[in-house]
Amino acid sequence: MNIEWYIVLSSLLFATGAVGILVRRSPMVILLCLELMLNAGNLALVAFSRMVGNQQGQVFALVVMVVAACEVVVGLGLIVAIFRRKLPLDVDRLRGLRG
Amino acid sequence: MSATSWGWLVLLFPLLGSIFIGLGFRVLPAKVAGVIGTVAIGLAFACGIGALVCLLGESPDARHHASSLWDYASAAGLHIKLGIFVDPLSTFMVLVVTGVSTLIHLYSYGYMQSDQGYHRFFSYLNFFVFSMLLLVLAGNFVLLIVGWAFVGFASYALISFWYRRTTATRAGMKAFVINVVGDIGLTLAAFMIFRELGTFEYSEVFAKAPHVFHTNEWSVTAICLLLLVGAFAKSAQLPFHTWLPDAMEGPTPVSSLIHAATMVTAGVYLIARTHALFVLAPTAADISAFVGLATLLLAGTIALVMTDLKRAIAYSTMSQIGYMIMGVSIGAYSAGMFHLMTHAFFKALLFMGAGSFISAMANKQNIDEMSGFGKAMRFTSITFICGGLALAAFPGTSGFFSKDEILAYAHARGGMYDIFQILGYFGALLTAIYTFRLIFRVLPGRPCKEAQELIDTGHLAHETPRNPATGEEEDTDVGFPGAEHHIAEQSPPMKIAMGVLAFLALFAGLIQVPGLDDVVTKFLDPVFADSPLAAIHPSNAAAWTGLAIGAAISIAGIGIAYWLYIVKPEMPGLLERRLRPVHTFLANKWYFDELIDVLVVRPALAVGRFANDVFERFVVDGLVSGTGETVRGAGGVVRAVQNGLVRSYALLLIAGFAGLALYFLIVQS
Amino acid sequence: MEAVLFFLAAIGALGGAMGVVAMRNPFYSVLALIVHLFSLAVLFLLLTSAFIAAAQVVVYAGAVMVLYVFVVAYVGGGGEPVGETLPNQRFLAILVASILFIELSAAILSSALLALGTHGPDVPAGFGDPAAIGRLLLEKFLVPFEASSLLLLIAAVGAIVLAGRKRQETA
Numbered sequence: 055m056n057i058e059w060y061i062v063l064s065s066l067l068f069a070t071g072a073v074g075i076l077v078r079r080s081p082m083v084i085l086l087c088l089e090l091m092l093n094a095g096n097l098a099l100v101a102f103s104r105m106v107g108n109q110q111g112q113v114f115a116l117v118v119m120v121v122a123a124c125e126v127v128v129g130l131g132l133i134v135a136i137f138r139r140k141l142p143l144d145v146d147r148l149r150g151l152r153g
Numbered sequence: 154m155s156a157t158s159w160g161w162l163v164l165l166f167p168l169l170g171s172i173f174i175g176l177g178f179r180v181l182p183a184k185v186a187g188v189i190g191t192v193a194i195g196l197a198f199a200c201g202i203g204a205l206v207c208l209l210g211e212s213p214d215a216r217h218h219a220s221s222l223w224d225y226a227s228a229a230g231l232h233i234k235l236g237i238f239v240d241p242l243s244t245f246m247v248l249v250v251t252g253v254s255t256l257i258h259l260y261s262y263g264y265m266q267s268d269q270g271y272h273r274f275f276s277y278l279n280f281f282v283f284s285m286l287l288l289v290l291a292g293n294f295v296l297l298i299v300g301w302a303f304v305g306f307a308s309y310a311l312i313s314f315w316y317r318r319t320t321a322t323r324a325g326m327k328a329f330v331i332n333v334v335g336d337i338g339l340t341l342a343a344f345m346i347f348r349e350l351g352t353f354e355y356s357e358v359f360a361k362a363p364h365v366f367h368t369n370e371w372s373v374t375a376i377c378l379l380l381l382v383g384a385f386a387k388s389a390q391l392p393f394h395t396w397l398p399d400a401m402e403g404p405t406p407v408s409s410l411i412h413a414a415t416m417v418t419a420g421v422y423l424i425a426r427t428h429a430l431f432v433l434a435p436t437a438a439d440i441s442a443f444v445g446l447a448t449l450l451l452a453g454t455i456a457l458v459m460t461d462l463k464r465a466i467a468y469s470t471m472s473q474i475g476y477m478i479m480g481v482s483i484g485a486y487s488a489g490m491f492h493l494m495t496h497a498f499f500k501a502l503l504f505m506g507a508g509s510f511i512s513a514m515a516n517k518q519n520i521d522e523m524s525g526f527g528k529a530m531r532f533t534s535i536t537f538i539c540g541g542l543a544l545a546a547f548p549g550t551s552g553f554f555s556k557d558e559i560l561a562y563a564h565a566r567g568g569m570y571d572i573f574q575i576l577g578y579f580g581a582l583l584t585a586i587y588t589f590r591l592i593f594r595v596l597p598g599r600p601c602k603e604a605q606e607l608i609d610t611g612h613l614a615h616e617t618p619r620n621p622a623t624g625e626e627e628d629t630d631v632g633f634p635g636a637e638h639h640i641a642e643q644s645p646p647m648k649i650a651m652g653v654l655a656f657l658a659l660f661a662g663l664i665q666v667p668g669l670d671d672v673v674t675k676f677l678d679p680v681f682a683d684s685p686l687a688a689i690h691p692s693n694a695a696a697w698t699g700l701a702i703g704a705a706i707s708i709a710g711i712g713i714a715y716w717l718y719i720v721k722p723e724m725p726g727l728l729e730r731r732l733r734p735v736h737t738f739l740a741n742k743w744y745f746d747e748l749i750d751v752l753v754v755r756p757a758l759a760v761g762r763f764a765n766d767v768f769e770r771f772v773v774d775g776l777v778s779g780t781g782e783t784v785r786g787a788g789g790v791v792r793a794v795q796n797g798l799v800r801s802y803a804l805l806l807i808a809g810f811a812g813l814a815l816y817f818l819i820v821q822s
Numbered sequence: 823m824e825a826v827l828f829f830l831a832a833i834g835a836l837g838g839a840m841g842v843v844a845m846r847n848p849f850y851s852v853l854a855l856i857v858h859l860f861s862l863a864v865l866f867l868l869l870t871s872a873f874i875a876a877a878q879v880v881v882y883a884g885a886v887m888v889l890y891v892f893v894v895a896y897v898g899g900g901g902e903p904v905g906e907t908l909p910n911q912r913f914l915a916i917l918v919a920s921i922l923f924i925e926l927s928a929a930i931l932s933s934a935l936l937a938l939g940t941h942g943p944d945v946p947a948g949f950g951d952p953a954a955i956g957r958l959l960l961e962k963f964l965v966p967f968e969a970s971s972l973l974l975l976i977a978a979v980g981a982i983v984l985a986g987r988k989r990q991e992t993a
Contacts, residue, residue: 055828058938060869061930063832067839069923074843076804076915080902082848082894086855090839093862093882096874104869105935107943112874112950113958113966119881120970124977126886130893131984137897138985145799146907152797801908808918814925822932 060101067094079145081136085129092122157220159204160239163247164286166196171279178272184262190275191258194282198251204244213679216241219292219356230351238292238355242680245490245673246289246422253414253497254282256650260505261406263644264512267635268404274314278410281307285415289422293353294343297423301339301383304416305332311411312403317632320622324399331396335386339423342379345372346430359429359683366433377430377437380423381444388420388474390448395746397471401463402622404634405508408463413470413504414497421477421493425486425681432684439569442482446576449475451743453583457590458729458739461518461621462507465591469544470500472584476559476577483570484686485562487674491665492559494673495551498661499543502654506537509647510595512638514603515616520591525600529607532648533641534596536655541592543658545585545711548704551662556581558665561699565691574699578706585710586717593718613638667696828868834861849899852890859883871950 067090074087096115103111136143170193174186181189208216221236237243258278265274284307288300306329313325347353349372350361366373384390389397389412400412411417424431424441431438452472459465473496480489510526510533511518527534543552560581563573603614618627618634629636641647664672681687691699717724729736738744794805838858842851859882866875906912930938937943948954959967 055825055868055941056939057942058931059828059832060865061938062927063835063865065923065926065930067835068926069919070836070839070843072807072922073915073919074839076800076807076919077843077906077912078902079800079907080848082890082897083842083851083902086842086848086851086890089855089886090842090858093859096878097862097865100866100869100871100874103871104942104945105937105940107945109871109950109954109958110962112871112955113963115871115874116877116955116959117963117966117970119877120974123881123886124973126889127977127981128984130889131981133893133897134985143897144902148799149797151799151802152795798908800911804911804914804918807922808914811918811921811925814929815921818925818929 057101057105061098064094064098064101067091067097081129081133081143081145084145085126085133088129089122089126092118154203154207155218155220156204156207156239156244157218157237159200159207160220160237160243160247160290161222162200163197163204163251164237164283164290166193166200167279167283167286169193171276171283174272174279175276178276181272183266183271186272186275187258187262187265190279191255191262193279194251194255194258197282197286198248198255201244201247201251204239205248208239208241208244216679217356219354221292225295231347233293233295233353235296236292236354237290237296239290240680241676241678242422242425242490243290245494245677247286249494249497250282250285250289250415253501253654254278254410256653257406257410257414257501257505259646260409260508260650261404263646264406264508264639265404265635266639266644267629267637269629269631269635270314274311274404277307277310277314278406281311281411281416285419288419292355294346294355294358295353298336298340298343301387301419302336304419305329305336305387308332308400308411308416311407312400314403314407315633318402318620318627320620321402324396324402328396328400331386331393335383335393338379338382338386342376342383345376345379349373349376355426359427362429362433366430368433369436370433373430374434374437377427377434378440380427380430381437381441384420384423384441384478385444386420387423388417388478389471390420390444390475390478391451392745392749394448394452394471395742395749398464398467398742401461401467405463405504405511408467409501409504409508412467413500417470417474418477418493418497421474421481421489424478424481425490428481428486428681428684431482432686438482438484442479442570442573445475445478445480445482446573446580447475448472449479449580450576450583453580453587455739455742456587457583458736459587460521462510462520462523462591462595463504463518465520465587466500466503466507469503469584469587470496472580473500473544476556476580479573479577480559480562483563483566483573484684484689485559486681486684486687487677488555488558488562490677491673492552492555495543495555495658495661498654499540499550499552499658502536502540502651502658503544505641505647505651505654506533506540509533509641509651510537511621512640513607513613514601515614515638516618516621516634517616518621520594523595523601523604524598525596525604527596529600529604530640530642533651536641536651537596538592539655539658541588545588546581546703546707547711548700548707549662550659551657553700553703553707554662554665554667557699557703558667558696560703561667561691561696562689564699565689565695566686578702581703582706582710582713585707586714589711589714590718593714597719613640667691667700668693824868827864831861831864831868834858835865837861846902846904847899848897849891849894852887852894855890856883856887859887869950870945873950873952873955876952 071087071090071094074090075084078084078087096118099111099115099118103109133143141148170190174181174189178186217238217240219236219238221234223235224232225235226233261274261278265271268274281304284300284303288297288304291297291300309325309329312328313322315321343353346358350358350365352358352361362373386393397412397417401408449472452468452475456465456468456472459468473492477489477492477496480492509530510523513526513530514523543550546553546556560574560577563570563577600608606612606614618629619625620627627633639647641651664670665674678687835858838854838861841854842858845851845854859878863875863878863883866878
């Protein structure tokens with residue numbers, strides 16, 4: 055398949071992840087959708103790396119995976135902490151940022 | 154010392170007096186302030202004499218000197234100097250102003266003694282004299298306007314001297330506003346003079362004018378008409394006269410100085426000074442003469458029915474100034490100035506006498522309540538009669554010679570100007586009647602209760618202080634007249650002042666007896682030499698005929714008054730009932746106040762109200778508040794974005810990014 | 823053959839993605855994501871990135887998703903309410919995301935990258951092998967490598983701090 059198919063797929067996955075973030079109210083699922091977007095980015099990176107012919111994109115994708123893992127760890131820690139404090143796990147009800 | 158040095162000193166002393174008294178009002182005892190004020194003006198009078206002596210030492214053609222302290226403005230063809238002009242006319246005015254002012258200061262020293270605002274009074278009075286002298290000595294139109302405006306302010310300050318009286322403050326404002334209208338006319342005239350002739354200095358303006366203007370050209374006529382607006386407003390002529398009767402709210406010395414002798418004559422001085430322009434605009438001069446005549450007659454008729462003593466004398470002032478304006482407009486320059494001088498004497502004296510009577514009446518001013526003061530206050534009555542005789546132009550008094558000289562000149566000029574003589578004599582008849590109406594109402598007869606108290610106990614009557622016009626009660630603290638009143642019999646300074654003026658009122662006319670001596674005319678001749686009208690002289694025979702007619706009319710007037718008020722005292726009441734509409738018309742001052750109210754005051758108020766209700770509220774407030782509201786609304790919209798919901802933030806983020814990407818896409822392609 | 827595999831993997835990826843977004847129960851969303859990750863691994867393989875595919879499966883689908891499963895089990899799988907509280911959020915979300923998708927695609931496809939239309943250049947045999955990636959990591963990208971390990975350390979410490987018990991809480 056031509057590379058452009060992979061790129062278009064990547065954009066589609068990215069958009070889907072964006073919709074998920076905007077629509078879902080559970081922080082868990084929002085994190086999952088965030089994973090979607092990151093993976094879409096990974097796909098694009100690897101596709102371009104294949105297009106260019108060197109492996110630097112793959113290394114980049116690896117580092118992105120590492121970052122995603124760290125971010126998941128911290129995010130899930132947050133969710134556990136919220137749950138521990140008996141706060142509602144609902145993004146609409148956690149409104150401390152209201153100005 | 155040169156004449157101009159004397160001139161600067163004349164200006165300096167009253168100014169210093171005013172500043173000194175004004176600044177030191179806490180530390181100076183009252184009497185000292187009064188002495189300083191009087192001495193300051195006395196020194197100014199002495200310097201005026203000095204200037205006179207200097208001038209007399211020169212040949213008549215050389216008697217004009219200009220001197221300037223420094224250049225006030227010098228830019229783009231505009232050269233204004235702070236300079237004075239000393240010539241016979243200004244010296245004459247200086248002497249009259251300072252001379253009468255010194256006597257009035259002396260009078261005030263006694264009269265205002267128990268007033269709480271004593272220092273303020275003398276400071277203002279000195280400032281007024283300074284401004285009047287500035288006006289008279291000014292060497293260019295700019296300084297003239299400065300002096301003119303200062304005099305207007307001083308008049309306002311002194312009319313509303315008893316500032317806690319609403320009638321007084323209102324009268325002060327009325328005087329000031331009408332004066333400002335005159336100021337506008339004067340300023341516009343000065344602008345036009347500069348535009349046409351390129352200079353403000355008197356000597357240059359009057360030299361250039363005949364070469365630049367043709368006779369009755371519209372520009373010079375316009376200049377003269379604008380000058381007349383200024384002159385009429387200051388001198389209380391039609392239609393700007395309504396402020397003068399109300400100005401009687403001020404203390405009596407103020408009325409006698411400002412509104413009889415000096416400020417109101419500024420208009421006469423102006424026309425005399427700018428006679429070179431009026432010669433080139435005969436139409437304007439004729440208009441001025443007719444206005445003077447009309448004012449003369451109008452004021453004379455109103456004075457016949459006035460019951461307030463001071464207001465009656467005020468209308469008399471208005472009438473006499475009509476004579477003066479008429480005189481200087483038709484070309485009788487020195488006659489008009491001579492009448493200015495004699496009028497200053499006898500009118501100031503009449504006001505002083507009126508002040509004395511009013512003090513005896515515990516500040517009441519209605520002649521209906523006064524009678525029998527001839528017995529109670531001998532000195533005041535005698536001096537008052539002297540002043541009245543001079544005013545009525547009784548043969549031999551100063552007023553006799555001065556008034557009839559104007560009328561004789563009018564006849565000598567002939568043609569249309571005979572009207573002025575005939576109607577002038579009619580006015581003289583009215584003058585004699587109303588003057589002796591006052592005298593015969595107040596002096597003879599059974600003493601009223603205040604006069605009786607004075608005769609019996611030698612003390613003045615005391616009553617609760619009241620506003621003489623409205624009758625509302627007052628106290629005697631600062632801002633209102635003082636607790637004690639002072640009459641001439643009990644106050645030496647007042648006696649001296651009134652005595653000197655009585656002497657002058659009776660005998661000052663002897664310096665200008667036709668055929669015998671012409672002191673004033675000869676002195677003022679060089680000033681008016683450039684006017685063809687000054688060459689007209691009534692022959693001695695015509696002059697003496699005029700004097701005879703004048704004498705007859707004066708005596709006839711006194712006789713009529715005698716008949717109406719002594720022989721048949723019921724006649725005035727009968728006449729009033731028979732001619733009630735006429736009486737009401739005159740008593741309401743020919744409804745001029747109402748006319749001006751309808752024509753000027755109401756429209757101005759309506760414009761003001763419109764400006765406030767519509768313009769201010771909707772346009773200005775709309776703009777300002779509207780801006781505020783817009784910003785607040787925008788802020789409200791922006792604030793709604795901060796709702797604390799992560800998802801809406803995320804939406805904004807992604808939408809913003811999408812928009813940006815769109816922009817870049819479009820730009821790329 | 824390759825096309826078939828591609829489409830299968832693509833459908834799997836898309837389906838997984840839709841599942842994550844649409845499923846009410848977060849546990850099911852996690853499972854959907856696992857499916858999505860596996861499909862992506864297949865796609866990576868198609869792009870001759872063997873190591874990345876393996877890492878995806880082992881690290882992502884293996885470790886990270888297990889973390890998710892643990893937390894979902896701890897927190898509970900209570901479904902969230904169906905109704906939307908913010909007005910127009912759903913409509914705007916889909917609209918904006920569609921615009922985003924179209925823009926991204928348009929940007930890429932209309933760009934001057936001619937190589938997009940191809941399969942890619944011929945690559946040597948060891949392309950995407952662990953050896954090649956390892957060499958790159960230790961030679962050219964040593965600093966990012968070390969930095970990412972540092973990042974992992976920080977994340978671990980952060981997680982412990984966040985989720986640890988409070989000091990004053992008695993057991």
